[in-house]
Amino acid sequence: MRGNPDAHKIIAPGTLAAVLDLLAATPGEWTPIAGGTELMVAHAAGRLAAPKLVSLWGIRELRFISKGAESMTIGAGATFRDLRGDASIAANLPLLAKAASWIGSIANQSRATVGGNLVNGSPAADSSPALLVYDAEVELVSVRGRRRIPYSEFHTGYKRNAMTHDELLFAVHLPLRFARHRQYLRKVGTRRAMAISKVALAGTAIVEEGVISELRLAAASLAAFPARLHQTEATLLGKTIDSHSIELARDALLAEAKPIDDIRSTAEYRKRVAANLLEEFLTELRSEATR
Amino acid sequence: MSETQAILHFTVNGENCSVQVSPMKRLLDVLREDLRLTGTKEGCGEGECGSCSVRMNGELVNSCLVPVLQAEGADIQTVEGLATSGVLHPLQQAFLKCGGAQCGICTPGMLMAATQLLSINPHPTMAEIREGLAGNLCRCTGFVRIFESVVAAAAHDQSSDQAAHAR
Numbered sequence: 001m002r003g004n005p006d007a008h009k010i011i012a013p014g015t016l017a018a019v020l021d022l023l024a025a026t027p028g029e030w031t032p033i034a035g036g037t038e039l040m041v042a043h044a045a046g047r048l049a050a051p052k053l054v055s056l057w058g059i060r061e062l063r064f065i066s067k068g069a070e071s072m073t074i075g076a077g078a079t080f081r082d083l084r085g086d087a088s089i090a091a092n093l094p095l096l097a098k099a100a101s102w103i104g105s106i107a108n109q110s111r112a113t114v115g116g117n118l119v120n121g122s123p124a125a126d127s128s129p130a131l132l133v134y135d136a137e138v139e140l141v142s143v144r145g146r147r148r149i150p151y152s153e154f155h156t157g158y159k160r161n162a163m164t165h166d167e168l169l170f171a172v173h174l175p176l177r178f179a180r181h182r183q184y185l186r187k188v189g190t191r192r193a194m195a196i197s198k199v200a201l202a203g204t205a206i207v208e209e210g211v212i213s214e215l216r217l218a219a220a221s222l223a224a225f226p227a228r229l230h231q232t233e234a235t236l237l238g239k240t241i242d243s244h245s246i247e248l249a250r251d252a253l254l255a256e257a258k259p260i261d262d263i264r265s266t267a268e269y270r271k272r273v274a275a276n277l278l279e280e281f282l283t284e285l286r287s288e289a290t291r
Numbered sequence: 292m293s294e295t296q297a298i299l300h301f302t303v304n305g306e307n308c309s310v311q312v313s314p315m316k317r318l319l320d321v322l323r324e325d326l327r328l329t330g331t332k333e334g335c336g337e338g339e340c341g342s343c344s345v346r347m348n349g350e351l352v353n354s355c356l357v358p359v360l361q362a363e364g365a366d367i368q369t370v371e372g373l374a375t376s377g378v379l380h381p382l383q384q385a386f387l388k389c390g391g392a393q394c395g396i397c398t399p400g401m402l403m404a405a406t407q408l409l410s411i412n413p414h415p416t417m418a419e420i421r422e423g424l425a426g427n428l429c430r431c432t433g434f435v436r437i438f439e440s441v442v443a444a445a446a447h448d449q450s451s452d453q454a455a456h457a458r
Contacts, residue, residue: 005315005316009315012360036357036358037338040317040338040356041337044336058361105341105427106423106425107341107352108426111350111356193425194425
């Protein structure tokens with residue numbers, strides 16, 4: 001059953017300050033909408049529950065990408081086309097550039113925003129694994145001020161996050177200290193284009209004299225929200241990569257992962273593929289370490 | 292005017308338009324119903340098939356996912372804007388010549404996605420063409436003839452570049 005446009009109010013205050021005032025005056029009443037690649041799909045299907053929408057599209061203060069000496073900041077309103085077209089992201093945050101290229105089609109990338117991807121909170125969100133292994137922080141804004149929290153603490157449950165009703169996601173901050181890390185990101189979906197992940201795995205690591213001295217692993221579609229794999233990381237830290245440590249890491253991942261059966265895949269398949277992706281990353285690390 | 296309606300202004304294919312509609316109405320429906328530009332087609336209605344693709348401020352978008360309020364002030368190009376003075380656009384000519392269109396439902400979206408691609412990358416590789424059109428589904432052609440049409444249009448563009456340089 002298609003949604004009725006007259007059943008929803010949508011306004012565009014045009015500035016960040018005006019949106020924040022609105023959210024503060026009527027907490028929880030207005031649902032922000034950016035590029036509409038999620039909410040308009042729900043609307044088409046007649047399952048958009050939000051009666052009042054406030055448009056963030058075209059708010060210039062939210063659509064930016066800036067590079068400082070030690071970090072990059074991506075405005076929540078930056079589209080994935082913006083990310084793909086940014087030379088600094090390609091050079092400094094290649095996993096994020098890669099993830100941006102996977103999101104839907106060109107037409108979706110023109111409209112889908114980084115902020116929308118994170119606030120929507122899909123367990124399969126394409127940008128999340130890369131942001132997690134790059135130690136991203138998110139900056140939230142409201143009339144009360146701004147606060148920054150680690151992105152790893154942003155999702156608090158299935159489609160739940162740490163934002164209060166009067167807050168907007170303002171930007172994502174990414175430290176630029178991964179240049180000497182080995183980096184990995186792979187998504188497995190039904191086909192290459194336009195597919196929502198069955199599972200995705202990202203990793204950043206440093207291997208010194210054959211030993212893993214630093215490691216971050218993160219996955220999409222292995223839990224109720226995208227998350228780091230801390231227990232799997234712990235089994236590998238300080239270890240030499242060999243068939244024994246790879247086997248232990250696979251076991252750790254299988255124990256840590258809590259995927260579900262759904263329309264796109266089964267829990268069993270997701271676990272096995274995630275373990276295979278981990279093994280692929282570790283095998284790459286090992287061959288680079290011995291080269 | 293009912294309380295739920297708004298008057299919105301934008302340009303479509305270079306012409307100024309104003310419409311009185313529900314601001315939540317999809318750009319797709321405004322184009323087809325209010326402006327009678329029925330070249331833009333609805334396929335899936337959920338951003339997966341690309342048949343409703345139009346260009347908005349120089350970017351390819353799925354018009355089924357754009358609440359028309361967000362098109363306020365925008366410059367929109369639809370398939371109707373491709374031909375000029377009764378002469379088909381080189382991409383349209385190439386689609387005809389190469390058999391890039393069969394049933395025709397996906398064709399306007401394919402043409403707009405291809406227009407977008409060639410506007411930023413006039414001489415794409417086959418891989419780039421496949422990526423540029425990856426969000427547009429065709430259930431007739433098997434895609435190969437569509438890709439060949441884009442190759443032919445790009446080659447036509449190249450030969451007209453060379454002709455221009457030769458002059």
